[in-house]
Amino acid sequence: MKTTTDLERRRSTLALSSEDFRRLGHRLVDDIAHLLAQIPSGPVTRGLSPGEAKTLVATDTPLPEQGSDPEQLLQRALTLLGPNSLYNGHPKFWGYITSSPAPLGMLGDFLASALNPNVGGFVLSPVATEMEVQTVRWIAELINYPVECGGLLVSGGNMANFVCFLAARADKAGYDVRAHGTRGAVERGLTVYASRETHTWIQKAADLFGLGTDSIRFIGTDTEQRVKIDDLAAALKKDKADGYVPMLVSGSAGTVSTGVTDDLPAIAELCREYGAWFHVDGAYGGFAAVADNIDPNLRELSHADSVAIDPHKWLYAPLEAGCSLVRHREKLRAAFSYHPPYYHLGEEAVNFFELGMQNSRGFRALKVWLQLQHIGRAGYKQLIEDDIRLARVMYDQIAAYPELEALTQYLSITTFRFVPADLRAKTGEAATETYLSALNKELLARLEKSGEAFVSNAVLGDRFVLRACIVNFNTTLADVQALPEIVARIGRTVDAGMRTSYRLA
Numbered sequence: 001m002k003t004t005t006d007l008e009r010r011r012s013t014l015a016l017s018s019e020d021f022r023r024l025g026h027r028l029v030d031d032i033a034h035l036l037a038q039i040p041s042g043p044v045t046r047g048l049s050p051g052e053a054k055t056l057v058a059t060d061t062p063l064p065e066q067g068s069d070p071e072q073l074l075q076r077a078l079t080l081l082g083p084n085s086l087y088n089g090h091p092k093f094w095g096y097i098t099s100s101p102a103p104l105g106m107l108g109d110f111l112a113s114a115l116n117p118n119v120g121g122f123v124l125s126p127v128a129t130e131m132e133v134q135t136v137r138w139i140a141e142l143i144n145y146p147v148e149c150g151g152l153l154v155s156g157g158n159m160a161n162f163v164c165f166l167a168a169r170a171d172k173a174g175y176d177v178r179a180h181g182t183r184g185a186v187e188r189g190l191t192v193y194a195s196r197e198t199h200t201w202i203q204k205a206a207d208l209f210g211l212g213t214d215s216i217r218f219i220g221t222d223t224e225q226r227v228k229i230d231d232l233a234a235a236l237k238k239d240k241a242d243g244y245v246p247m248l249v250s251g252s253a254g255t256v257s258t259g260v261t262d263d264l265p266a267i268a269e270l271c272r273e274y275g276a277w278f279h280v281d282g283a284y285g286g287f288a289a290v291a292d293n294i295d296p297n298l299r300e301l302s303h304a305d306s307v308a309i310d311p312h313k314w315l316y317a318p319l320e321a322g323c324s325l326v327r328h329r330e331k332l333r334a335a336f337s338y339h340p341p342y343y344h345l346g347e348e349a350v351n352f353f354e355l356g357m358q359n360s361r362g363f364r365a366l367k368v369w370l371q372l373q374h375i376g377r378a379g380y381k382q383l384i385e386d387d388i389r390l391a392r393v394m395y396d397q398i399a400a401y402p403e404l405e406a407l408t409q410y411l412s413i414t415t416f417r418f419v420p421a422d423l424r425a426k427t428g429e430a431a432t433e434t435y436l437s438a439l440n441k442e443l444l445a446r447l448e449k450s451g452e453a454f455v456s457n458a459v460l461g462d463r464f465v466l467r468a469c470i471v472n473f474n475t476t477l478a479d480v481q482a483l484p485e486i487v488a489r490i491g492r493t494v495d496a497g498m499r500t501s502y503r504l505a
């Protein structure tokens, strides 16, 4: 029969011979090593516009009908990405909260995809499952969270917070929300509490998981952007009196904008009083619990009902790696599982699909597992403490620079702005403030485009300010010391061009 003959002759077009695989792989590793070595001496980014990126990629080219040579394809990918990327591993990259990637983690992702274990179910990934269990345990240990907790790796901080939110919802709804749906959550008035500085994950969570964003009580912050505990207490008290059910309070272990840590012990106390779930968003700052040079309030995360934490931030894992930790592991199961615990060969086996949102799951844990052992607790303590020390040096350097105004410094985030010498005495006046925000906005755009250094921005009150976040093991003292002059130089040019169009008293 003809079809049988065809299939007998089948040669898989996707397979590579062992020899080709080796050749391509070795060349790729060589090229990557070369690229990584070049990054520090070049710009942080070439600052391509959307149009330039589109032209470069030739985005509208139709899908090829036939295949191409794999070596050439890899070369093309390298030619596109190599010189044109934004390098978050560059020593002067301090934007958002994206870390430099650990080289061992890169290799870990390669190995993970080579074996391709499906870490959704134990049967499909017995050893990988156990390695993820161990990774979660070590993450807990690193931040002094109970090691018997439940937890899993997810794609990032948003997902990590979502998983914790769902565990809280199942536990605190007061009825079977998983069976009966979320109408009851609205009828019963389930409410959640967080400061105005909280990352937008909380809006997404309230929206996606049926409480609605109206259920969020955004609590104001003090002059240091910490949640006002008195206001939080008053909101809880009023809601309780009005018949609402406080479900969860989220405290920040390092806010995304300035890095400040909320008064977590006071939040813990209020949660106990009102029976609410005490959640800590430690996506950025959670790992700083290992450091000595931090606000001691941060250590209170060890008493939280759940913690969201991002290995792809302060463990420097390549994207993606977030992690949810839930104090009582059975509460994590209770939020996601439809089965009684699973036994394999007479022993209880972990099936991660029953502890989170994904079914099939990749082996994200491997890179983290490798990195944690590569430098150990002591290594991470040193790197994180050094990032924080460098951020403080940055603050001091900026404070000492006549045309720069240093604003805040928490964990490894420093905020500041450019203030022309003659406007120094007029800060606070409405017209000057409007101008300074516009000036710093334009300065930031120019700085990003220049590739000399990369920072992002924060909004403090109504002031648009610059924000540098050091989650970067490649940054040295010299990099930090270079920043004030770069910013001031660009600032002067921008000011010279903009000033005439503003009327300043």
Ligand SMILES: *Cc1c(COP(=O)(O)O)cnc(C)c1O
Pocket (backbone or CB within 6 Å): 097, 155, 156, 157, 158, 159, 199, 201, 252, 254, 255, 256, 281, 282, 283, 284, 285, 310, 322
């Ligand atoms: C980064 C961050 C998030 C979101 O994490 P992703 O990994 O970007 O999804 C949430 N909260 C805080 C405090 C963060 O710093």
